[in-house]
Amino acid sequence: MKTELPTLKAAHSRSGGSGLTAFLVLPFYNAWQYRELIRAIVWRELSQRFRDSYMGWAWAVIAPVVMLAVYVYIFSSALNIATLDGGTIKSFALSTFIALIIFNMYAELCSRAPMLLQEHSHYIKKSIFPSEVLAWTSLLRSLSYAGIGLVVFLAFEIFVTGSIPLTALLLPTIVLPFCLFVLGSVWLLAALGALTRDVSYLMTATIPVWIFATPVFYTTLNFSPTARMLSYLNPLTPYVEMAREIFLLGSMPNPWAYLIAWVVAVAVFYSGYSFFVRYRSIVIDVL
């Protein structure tokens, strides 16, 4: 009977075939399909964020500048901490600042992700809404804030040291795995968070601890090789170290860190996506 009607599509199925290639391509194919929707939502979120304020987008620049100023002040006067590779206090502030850009971006996404589906339940329940795009929109929104932070960082680096190392051009090769890692994490946390509120509380409780497990205020570059490998158990460590290498030290990223970052990113991306797709139908009924 079904063969008579080739164009009838099962109402609840989303596009896609089977097999490994289809599995690997599907998340990107779907995102491309919904690019207009992703654009509309990101545009809305960015324009809405500072809508009712007089300063508007200036806040997006002021916040990282204030943060940087505080770090420079604290580390140059109040504290006396051994600095990165015997460098100056100012380079310590820079190295903390770049780490914080990465950490804050990931922490903000992780703390919002568990509530992501609830926040958008009016779309998910009342219209035909591809809920997986919410991970893409979260990523793009936080990337744009991180981008502002990065511009402030680079401006400050020029101001302090007079130049930016050429290796900074390698940034896209680090951003790419980081995006995959972020997307996978958001899908995983969003699906789990819709099933139980505890995930949200767990994030609130662990993020303040996590900042100390990440080399934000210290560096692993002078750790012993074993200790350094152990520190890579925290998936953010390779990104922080690589960012410091390309932006501050002017060296190539550590190949081990780079490899680990990619392996973790791809694994998290695909497991997060398949977890989200598998539980999406259940999640809709409990929202």
Added chain:
Amino acid sequence: MSSDCMIRCVDVGKAFQIYDAYDDRLWQTLFGRYKKFYREYWVLRDINFEVKKGECIGIIGRNGAGKTTLLQIVCGITQPTHGGAWTRGRIAPVLALGAGFDQDLTGRENVLIGGAILGLRRSEIIKKFDSIIEFSGIGEFIDRPVKFYSSGMYTRLAFSICAHIDADILVIDEALAVGDEAFQAKCLDFIKGFRERGTVLFVSHSLGHVKQLCNRAIWIDGGYVREIGEADIVADSYHNALLTEKDDANRFHVGD
């Protein structure tokens, strides 16, 4: 089984999972394949029907009969527990009030996002903007956040978007109930015109509208199809049943 079938539901059943303890839901998600942690509440059972191109099907039934769930399954918003639903082409859902607007956004922004959700390109939506605003008749309120809208304005805008997306199937759930007579008349005219190129699925408690618009009707009672057939006949027997069957206290019970 003709080839101009637009919607087909085969043995559609939907069971919601009822959890007695909150954490049972998590256990079900993690270990559901080994043990069942919930009780089932079947809101729909054995629903079979087909809708052909150019038809308008009315779905009637009392509160909690499963009408909205059926529409959600047809739209692909929720997945049937049993059986399957097939549709052809683009669906425009006018579900409940407001088709999922974001309260803090203006009407204009909601039109942009609502259109994108329905699969329209930004340029297409912008082209249709004036026409959407005119049809809705909400005037300069289009640039106010929708949280300041009255429920009538809300519905007007929601309906107006769906009327402009060149859908193949229009799914309407109680949307007209809050509009005033003038707007209802405008919508009814639109639906009548829409039938010439597409298919309509229409849930309403207004038997007058159902008789006026629909050629067929499905009466759903307690999750089952109680009667299906010509709209006038089904609507009349539903009306008669309403007069004889009282509204009893434990209609919404969880059965096994």
